[in-house]
Structure formats: C-alpha cells, structure tokens
Amino acid sequence: MAGSKQIQTLSVEASTKHLAEVRDFVAAHAENIGLSQKDISEIRLAVDEAYTNIIKHAYKNSPKEKVNIEIGSDSDQLWISLVDKGKSFDPSTYSEPDLMKRIKEKKRGGMGVYLIRKLMDQVQYNRRGQTNEIRMVKNI
Amino acid sequence: MKNFSIATRQKDHVTILDISGELDAHTASQLENVLKSLIDEESYSIIVNCSGLDYIASAGLGVFMAYIEDVRSLGGDIKLTNMNDRVYNVFDLLGFPTLYDILEDEREALTSFEN
Numbered sequence: 282m283a284g285s286k287q288i289q290t291l292s293v294e295a296s297t298k299h300l301a302e303v304r305d306f307v308a309a310h311a312e313n314i315g316l317s318q319k320d321i322s323e324i325r326l327a328v329d330e331a332y333t334n335i336i337k338h339a340y341k342n343s344p345k346e347k348v349n350i351e352i353g354s355d356s357d358q359l360w361i362s363l364v365d366k367g368k369s370f371d372p373s374t375y376s377e378p379d380l381m382k383r384i385k386e387k388k389r390g391g392m393g394v395y396l397i398r399k400l401m402d403q404v405q406y407n408r409r410g411q412t413n414e415i416r417m418v419k420n421i
Numbered sequence: 422m423k424n425f426s427i428a429t430r431q432k433d434h435v436t437i438l439d440i441s442g443e444l445d446a447h448t449a450s451q452l453e454n455v456l457k458s459l460i461d462e463e464s465y466s467i468i469v470n471c472s473g474l475d476y477i478a479s480a481g482l483g484v485f486m487a488y489i490e491d492v493r494s495l496g497g498d499i500k501l502t503n504m505n506d507r508v509y510n511v512f513d514l515l516g517f518p519t520l521y522d523i524l525e526d527e528r529e530a531l532t533s534f535e536n
Contacts, residue, residue, distance in 0.1 A: 297445070297446045297447035298447055300445045300446060300447050300478075301424060301443060301445075301447075304476075322507050322510075325476070326476075326478060326511065329445055329446075329478045330478060330479060333445070333446040333478065333479075333480060336446070337446070378515070380486075380515060380516045380517070380520060381520060383486060384486050384489060384490055384520065385490065387486075387487060387490065388486075389482075389483030389484070389486045389487050390483065392479040392482065392483070392515055393478075393479050395515070396479055396511070396514060396515070399514050400514075
C-alpha cells in the first residue's frame with residue numbers, strides 16, 4: 282500500500298494496565314507498513330513514554346479519563362498523536378536528565394520526554410482550549 | 422494481564438533475580454517490591470539477570486535508579502546481566518552503562534562480587 286495514507290485510532294482509559302495494548306496497537310500498524318524491527322521497537326517505546334506521562338502527569342493517575350491515540354502513515358512518515366484533556370505539559374521547562382544527579386536525589390522521572398526526542402524525528406506539543414496533543418513523527 | 426515475572430535464586434551471599442517479560446510503568450512495582458524486601462532482609466549483593474526481558478521503558482529503569490545508592494552505601498551493588506540488544510539500547514540512551522555494572526553474563530557478575 283505504498284503511497285496511500287493509512288490512519289487508525291484507539292481510545293483508551295488513562296491507566297498503566299492498558300500500556301501493553303497501546304504498544305501493540307502502534308506496533309501492529311508499523312509492522313503492517315513494513316518498518317524494521319528497530320523502528321518498531323523505537324515507536325513502541327516512544328508511545329509508551331508519551332502515554333505513561335499523560336497517565337501520571339496530565340491525569341495524575343485518574344483512570345476514568347480518556348486518551349485518544351491516532352497513528353497514521355504515508356510513504357514518507359509515520360506519525361502518532363496522543364490527545365488528552367488533563368494538565369498541560371510545558372516543554373520549555375524541560376531539561377535533559379542528568380542521570381548521576383537524579384540517582385543522588387532519588388528522582389526517577391523525567392526520562393520519558395528525553396527518550397521520545399531521541400527515538401522520534403519530530404516531537405510537537407500543541408494546546409487547543411482544554412485539549413493537549415503530543416505529536417511524534419518518524420521519517421520512514 | 423501482567424506480562425512480567427520475577428524469580429529469585431541464591432548463590433552464596435548473592436541474590437539473583439531472573440526477570441522476564443515487559444517492564445513498564447504497570448509492572449515496575451513488582452520489581453520495586455522485590456528489591457525493597459531484599460534490602461529489608463539485608464541482601465545487598467544483587468544480580469538482575471535480564472535474559473528473559475523483552476522490553477523496558479523508563480519506568481523500569483527508574484526502579485534501578487531508586488535503589489542503587491542505598492544498596493551501594495550498604496556495601497552491595499545491583500549488577501545487570503544478559504540483556505538483549507534492544508533492552509541494552511534503552512539503558513545506553515539514558516547513560517546507564519557509565520554508572521551501572523552491566524555485564525555479559527551471570528558468571529562475570531558473580532566473579533566481580535567476589536573481588
């Protein structure tokens with residue numbers, strides 16, 4: 282199906298119990314369009330980190346809330362968008378994690394955003410009204 | 422369903438954890454509970470054998486970050502062995518190899534505990 286645009290969506294509750302399902306959802310799409318195992322692994326991890334951040338930070342572990350996930354691809358790119366209505370994330374306040382410092386201070390978070398940026402080619406955060414979107418793109 | 426499991430073995434004074442499956446924000450608490458109880462039982466020499474580990478997210482790495490200082494200050498260590506390339510790559514992206522003992526296999530880790 283090279284050249285044609287394919288889009289799939291999934292709406293899930295914001296709970297870590299759905300993590301495996303969310304990873305499998307994006308991996309299935311990536312596999313269908315013939316991406317390499319390396320790319321598929323990177324996409325699985327990027328969506329895991331983005332969805333985990335929404336659960337923990339946007340919705341503060343409130344599992345009744347919903348996250349809408351869209352994955353799409355054309356011949357050049359694969360994109361994944363996660364939309365929530367929780368607390369927004371300000372990427373300008375974010376800095377690269379210093380592992381040694383975090384270990385000393387017993388802080389364990391903050392690595393997800395860094396990983397997403399390493400794994401994907403573009404990452405955008407959009408806020409529209411009460412809605413937050415993280416949009417991640419991988420060139421293929 | 423939780424696709425993650427931990428089995429515990431003992432070799433002399435070293436505790437070996439065989440972890441398998443997928444370690445993410447959902448399953449990380451299982452590993453955390455085991456590490457906590459080892460520290461409570463004063464078992465500070467720990468090898469985590471990752472041969473069955475298919476996947477790790479940063480929440481899983483966070484567990485190792487949370488306990489390494491305590492264990493080292495008590496004269497022990499957490500050594501990681503038998504990682505597949507995909508799992509190692511995640512540790513590597515976050516700079517773990519400079520701060521953690523990540524070894525090829527269990528025997529190497531047992532030897533380094535003897536020294």
